[in-house]
Every structure is written in structure tokens, then in C-alpha cells.
Amino acid sequence: MTGPGQEGDPADRRPAPAPARLSINQQTIRQWSLPELAAGCAKAGVRGVGLWRAPVQEYGVPAAARLMRDAGLEVTSLCRGGFLTDTDPAQRAAALADNRAAIEEAAVLGANTLVLVSGGLPPGSRDLSGARERIADALGELAPYAAERGVRLAIEPLHPMYAADRCVVSTLAQALDLAERHPADRVGVVVDTYHLWWDDTVGDRIADAGAGGRIAAFQLADWVTPLPEGVLLGRGQLGDGSVDLRWFRERVDAAGYTGPIEVEIFNPALWARDGAQVLTEVIDRFRTHVL
């Protein structure tokens, strides 16, 4: 029921402000430049954005930091560090240096959270557990460096379909096993619905992660099929797929997480549309399927 006071002149009917915890990962509206993202999110009442290193570097890290700050936007995460599974000493040193650079960029942006995509198997290797231990070793070097700069590392388990070429950390249990070797304020985990939705043990692991104060980020995308070639750009708009997003949000809430909820959808169909229209749809879907 709508009261008469809400039925006045169209100019009075402004869209409701975006939900307070909603953050927009810039990949969701990749067609927007950083200034467009800042202006568009500010206009819609969004309070947080997740940024990616390449566009931030291109724009200039301090300039991007200023842009977001001036628009009243918190940078809820920087994506991404990681790729820490190389065996070759030179490649490994380069990866560590690149992660230190990512940590510094996160600090400049005021992003508390640097998301880590850990890396796949080195060429010719079949040793998943060995690769995970090299990630553990690298975290030992990087976590103190990040902590000194006020940045928390967030280990993101990726869907098992990426285990070979992108991330040997496939479950929340594996991510927690790596994170728990460090203080909770230094190393946490990412709960991303796209990667974890199939796992019948994920509810218990979310509870564990929350109890340990380990949930560093909560990201949303839906699962739609058929998957495209390469399986990178097939994430679904909220509500279009198989994931019970509200179930996840309730579990993460119940685990004590009160931080931002970031929408991160890689989908060329969204990128082909008007950015403002996509943002409006995301906010609408977020209300319908997440809150």
C-alpha cells in the first residue's frame, strides 16, 4: 500500500538510495571509465566500489584514490594479487615483487582488502598440494608486508574448473587452511557465490570463517549455463541463475560479517549495455535476490 504523500509530482519520486552495504566491482560495469564509475555510483547512492589493478594503474593510482574519495566512495577491495605457485626462482621473485606492488597500490587507494587469486599449476606440473604449499610460503613473506601498510590479504577460492590454470585453491576449507596460519587481521578469505555455490559443506565453512573473523570479502555473481569457451566471462546477473544468493547472504550475516557485499559479474552482455541501466538493474536485483 502506498500512502497519498508518496504519489506527488514525478520530480519528488527519486529512486531509493542504494542498499548501504552494496559495493560495485568495476568489472560488472567494465564499459565505464573510472570517472564514469565514480560519478555513476555516487549518483545512484552506492557507497563502495571494488577496483582492478590494470585500469587503476592506467589512470594513475593516487589520481584514482582521489577520484573515489571525492565521490564519497570506499574502495572495498583491490583485485588482485596472487599467482604465487611458480617453481622457477626468477618467476617466483617477480610474482612476490608484483604482489608487494599490489599491496602498495591497495594502501594508496585506502582499500583494506587485497584479493588474491592464488595461481594454477606451473606448466607440466600435476602437484596441487605442492602448489598450495608454495602459496603458503609466499603468504608468509607477504602478510607482514601487507599488515605494515594496513592491507589485509584475502585468499579467494576459485571454482574447481579453474584449478589447473588459475587457482589451486578451490574450496573455502582450503582457503581457511592457508589463512589460519596467520593472524585473522592479516589474512582472510573471500566468499564468492559464483565459486562456492555447488559445495554442500560451504555453509559450515562460512560459519568457521566467521567465527575466526576471517571473512575479508563477500562477492556475488550468479551461475548460468552454458559456460562460454574458456569459462571466464560467463557469470550471471543476480537472479538469472542457480545460486541461492539470499541463502549465502544470510549465512555470511549469521557468521558475523558486517562488511560490504560486492557484486562482481563478468558478462559481455552486461558490458554491451548502458552502464547506468546496468547499475540500476544490479541494485534492483540486489534488493530482490539478496536482501
Added chain:
Amino acid sequence: MTGPGQEGDPADRRPAPAPARLSINQQTIRQWSLPELAAGCAKAGVRGVGLWRAPVQEYGVPAAARLMRDAGLEVTSLCRGGFLTDTDPAQRAAALADNRAAIEEAAVLGANTLVLVSGGLPPGSRDLSGARERIADALGELAPYAAERGVRLAIEPLHPMYAADRCVVSTLAQALDLAERHPADRVGVVVDTYHLWWDDTVGDRIADAGAGGRIAAFQLADWVTPLPEGVLLGRGQLGDGSVDLRWFRERVDAAGYTGPIEVEIFNPALWARDGAQVLTEVIDRFRTHVL
């Protein structure tokens, strides 16, 4: 070192017989008709084949049974029953009827094992655990029917990338949970390297499955990237990918499984080649990467 007795006339040098436990799933050499498969496998000394329902039905089930028997080939599995997650009563009844037909076909073929691909989420559903319980209900109806005909149902966990549209049973733990509600000689599980290789708990679950006498089939394919659109036909030839096939074979052996080891590779590049050449390569790869 080769002794002089082995260096005689080329006509004396026959290829070594295929490894005793090797079985060829017909999808691996899909370009072969059933008679070509029977003749080709017999010639190479292969003793077992895994068959699929559609080509067997097309050829005629009793005729296919006779063809394989006459070639000295055991039908190590029939693929596949399943798709038991529908909520609509009529669809569900049709699925059960189709599974009873599959059981009867397996019995005619002398195949002890009917592989079940359990089914994905019904349209619009997001309830994975509900879907798994409908599979459990269906197994309650089908397992006695199969046992009366000497056929064992084998629940195959499929890779989590198929959870939405093909199989909500994504881990060996979930498959065991369903199988263990029945006697071990009625319902077992399939260990398929392609689907399970990423899971760091799979070694323990293989041990559990073996201890309970639940390993009904052991199938091999390698994991190669990039995945093709739809992710169905991208399985790798043995040794071409990321899976430690020997590790799996050793675990399955240690768990007490002594049955056939079936090579099941869906790969258009293999289908484009001469079938006999593919079979020779599979046998060679099996020796190098599995035994």
C-alpha cells in the same frame, strides 16, 4: 636392453597385449561403429568396453550383446541412467521408466554396472540438497529393480561445473552418502579422474569407498585447458593434462579395487583421427601414465 631373440623378423614383433584391466569406453573412439569397436579392441587385445545406450539401442541390444561376447569383450559399464531430479510427477515417472529400461539393457549386455549421471537442478530451482534427496528417493525404487537383474547402480559424481545442468552430485563424498543407504552390491560409486582430480579430500574418500566395497567403476580422462564452450567435449588424452593418473590408480588399487579401468575421453580431436591409431595411443599412454 633387448635380447637377440627379440630382434628377429618384423612379422615376429607383435605389439604387446593390452594391459589386462584396460577397458575402452566407446566415447573415446566414437568414430568407430560397434562392429569396428568390437573388432578393433579384440585385435589390440583389449578385454573390456564401456558402452552407451544410444548406439547400443540403434544397433539392437541383443545384437550388441552378441557382438561383444563373440569378440571376447566384457561390457564393463553401460552409460547411462540417471537424471532423477525432476519435481514434475510425469517427468519423474518417465525418468524412472527410462532407468528401468537402462537396467534391462545392462542386464542383456551382461554389464554389471549401470553408470548414473544424477541430473541437475530443475528449471528455476536453486535447491541442490532437495535435488539430491530426490535422487535418493529414486535410488530407493531403482536399486532393488536393478539387483533382481544382476545390475549394480553406480553413482557418478560429476565435476562441480556441471552441478546446475547435469549432476548435483559433485563430490565422491556426496556420491557415497547416497550409495551407503543401500547394500554395497546394489549401489556403488564411480571414481572418474576428470571429475574428481581437483579435490584434496578425494584420496580419503577413495579409501572410504574401497573399505565399504563401493567402487563400482574407475574411469580415466585428463584435464586440459582451455575448456570449450559448454565444457562437455574438452577431456584430455591420458598424459596431456594436469591429472596425476598414476596417483589415482594407486589409491584405487590400495582401496582394494581390482576391476576394470575404463578410459573415457570426450575429445573431437581424437574422433577426427583413425580409430586404430587412437586405440594404440591410448594403450601406450595407459602404460606410461597409469600403470
